[in-house]
Amino acid sequence: DVKVTQSSRYLVKRTGEKVFLECVQDMDHENMFWYRQDPGLGLRLIYFSYDVKMKEKGDIPEGYSVSREKKERFSLILESASTNQTSMYLCASSFRIAPDTQYFGPGTRLTVL
Amino acid sequence: SQQGEEDPQALSIQEGENATMNCSYKTSINNLQWYRQNSGRGLVHLILIRSNEREKHSGRLRVTLDTSKKSSSLLITASRAADTASYFCASSGSARQLTFGSGTQLTVLP
Numbered sequence: 016d017v018k019v020t021q022s023s024r025y026l027v028k029r030t031g032e033k034v035f036l037e038c039v040q041d042m043d044h045e046n047m048f049w050y051r052q053d054p055g056l057g058l059r060l061i062y063f064s065y066d067v068k069m070k071e072k073g074d075i076p077e078g079y080s081v082s083r084e085k086k087e088r089f090s091l092i093l094e095s096a097s098t099n100q101t102s103m104y105l106c107a108s109s110f111r112i113a114p115d116t117q118y119f120g121p122g123t124r125l126t127v128l
Numbered sequence: 129s130q131q132g133e134e135d136p137q138a139l140s141i142q143e144g145e146n147a148t149m150n151c152s153y154k155t156s157i158n159n160l161q162w163y164r165q166n167s168g169r170g171l172v173h174l175i176l177i178r179s180n181e182r183e184k185h186s187g188r189l190r191v192t193l194d195t196s197k198k199s200s201s202l203l204i205t206a207s208r209a210a211d212t213a214s215y216f217c218a219s220s221g222s223a224r225q226l227t228f229g230s231g232t233q234l235t236v237l238p
Contacts, residue, residue, distance in 0.1 A: 057230035105170055119170030
């Protein structure tokens with residue numbers, strides 16, 4: 016089975032802090048994705064990566080950056096956390112770029128105070 | 129951009145009944161996928177239907193796709209309390225990403 020893990024289930028940070036969310040997949044997938052999920056808005060794509068050191072902006076990249084130094088690991092970085100970044104963050108991976116099935120991690124619920 | 133929209137937003141049924149959820153999308157697609165999310169967890173892929181398919185079955189799940197109406201439906205037959213979850217459709221078009229709807233919250237009462 017594909018396993019996608021995220022570094023934290025719950026995280027509480029203060030406004031202005033730098034926040035790192037880590038995601039690791041064990042199936043040698045080419046593609047990895049970061050979403051945020053907010054009530055009533057569904058999942059919105061922040062960034063995705065289709066290869067090591069490659070990244071593309073999704074629908075809402077502002078205030079975020081990403082890093083993919085190794086194939087299995089994709090990090091989401093909040094350079095200076097703000098309260099409007101309080102959300103559930105979901106990482107996913109897939110063998111091929113869409114239209115392939117995506118496999119999701121359990122999510123990180125981030126609260127920014 | 130948010131392309132898929134599920135209907136209804138919330139659905140409550142008795143155990144044993146069938147549950148039907150609908151999804152609409154706006155542009156042409158390669159395929160449409162349905163995912164399930166238990167409360168506070170990640171999404172799990174349920175089923176994928178390609179644009180040249182009209183109907184697909186997987187266990188108690190039946191998915192239909194009408195590309196002329198840009199819509200899909202997910203039917204769960206003989207529902208169980210364990211089916212309580214949020215269900216999302218995700219459409220795949222020419223862009224290299226999936227576009228998820230806002231989901232249907234299904235509650236199955238024992």
